[in-house]
Amino acid sequence: MRRAAFLAAGGALTTTALSAAALRPLTARAAGAETLDVTLTSAPLLFAPFPGVSYRGLAFNGTIPGPVLRVRQGQRLRVRYVNRSGGPSTVHWHGMILPNAMDGVADVTQAPVPDGAEFLYEFTPAPAGTRWYHSHVFPQALAGLFGMIVVEDPHDEPADQDIALVFHDVPVPASIDSAMKGTSTAPMVDPFGSPELAAMAPDGKMGDEVAYQAHCINGACYPKTQPIEVRVGQRIRLRILNANATQTRYVRLAGHTLRVTHSDGNPLPQPVEVEALRVGVAERYDAWFEVSKPGAWLLQGLSEAPTAFQQALVLHTPGMENATPLGVAQTLVGVRYFTYELAGAAQAVGTQPRAQPAGVRQAYVLGGGAWGSDRWTMNGKVWPHTEKIVVRRGDRVEVRFTNKTDMHHPMHLHGHVFDVVETNGRALRYPLPKDTALVDPNGGTMTWRFRADSPPGRWLLHCHNDIHMMDGLRTEVDYQ
Ligand code: C2O
């Protein structure tokens, strides 16, 4: 069924036209515009971001990624969703706290929108920050149905340029099916050159990896990515989203450090200066830099797929568009990159976060994922048999994960911002406000805390690796 839906996405194809207009944000800055009205139409698209790659994907409004939506804090958003995708579909507003009926989860918060039908999403986007939207019907997000939404906070420090960067990749369709069965032979190599992973690649032991045939930023592959002109003295804010459905990205800007101010759109307790970002599936980071001299530099995304493939885009000062950009090495060994431990000022191993007053507690052991298996489990069970977290409005909730598998799991909670208070046995001095967080493999642990003060309903809690979610790693937080 879930695979059939993907194949059904064939249908009428249009050809992609890559242009700056594709990423022109849809805004409503006109005076008195209290509501931003947008129509999002999903439809098949023949996506050709690189010579030799032509992929039958799905697009919102004719582009992959879909348009960047920008709203002011407090403004209302009304999205008329027209589904021409060829199958049932929804739009999920990732990172938003909104009425449950607007959350866009097929068969949980709404009936999926049939092909040819429409649905009206209407809410006041909050909290402020860099968030995103995507189909919540597998595998439509893998196929291209995603985009960024920015809720502008008038109190934010001003930037001379505010740039949305969506990192995404083009899957090899057949590999999705084998990844679901756990028999994929797509290689997996990380940029640290870790011997374990290097050894696994040739015999295909990572049976859950999707193979990707092209690596893009904002709909194009280097060197066709749109260069960004910056000027000396400018302070630039990058809003980075990893929209890849299965893989972490490491992002670097040659010749610069990045000042990270927000994780998943939420202000960090204190900004952190790094040489690279680690961006798990579905995570967002706001990273700033100042242009101190003329030049041309590569902004790069290092993948955990073979490092021969990487995303890149040129930033340059006026007159430097034809200069050879300064690049960085294809390794992260010895590089200071963003981790939760660093940003949260982790304390010594074995420290525990201060106990919180009694509330709801749930522990999950993440398991499964053996070679040839199509099961990823929470306490040994797969959705819909996983243990749910039942809360009353106002409850304090603590969720603890222990990851017994050999892959990272980007765990995501709908409709809430949680605090990461512990990771790998170290309490964080500064809890990190997030909606998606990577739980490290091979025994890694993580503890979240949040207040159950969102609108009542059923809020999904799942791994944002689409393969893992479809293979069972999914539960929910239900308000009584
Ligand atoms: Cu980004 Cu369940 O979603």
Ligand code: CU
């Ligand atoms: Cu996972």
